[in-house]
Amino acid sequence: MATLRSTVAGTSFLPVSRPQGALHGYGFSYAVASNPAANDILILGKVPKDCTLLAFWIDISRLDTHASATLSASVGDQTTAALFLATQTTMDAARSIISSMAITSGQTLGTIAGTLPKRYTINGDLRMTFTATAATFAAGAIRGWYIYSDHPKYRDPGQ
8 A cells, every 4th residue: 555645635735725815725646657556545635633634636547448447446534435426437438527526527526425615623624545557557737726724613614
């Protein structure tokens, strides 16, 4: 098992948590050059304590070229690996997932399992956990962005 890190989740990255009430957004990317091993974790981004995740978008390129996909992964955070996307094995075509609510390419990518906004009471991270390797791997990229508010009791203005 290895812990991989995206461009924004490097070891020295400390997310912004002030000024109070402000919105903060970060883009991330990770070039997948070799087949991820089972139980590898890709840290996509970090969310500081007492902040609320408002939006999370991820674009996963085609990483598995096998006719019947064997690469499987989930998308979640440090407490629930499958919070936003349950473990699935259909990563043999590129798709985009936006805020765990919409799939933009017209293809299903697992079961959407999480909802936003989500408040973090501890320092958190957004992650992708690989649960099985690909029989025929294709190099690709994982990229996206996320937005959070450091006002912990953020509510949708429509509420």
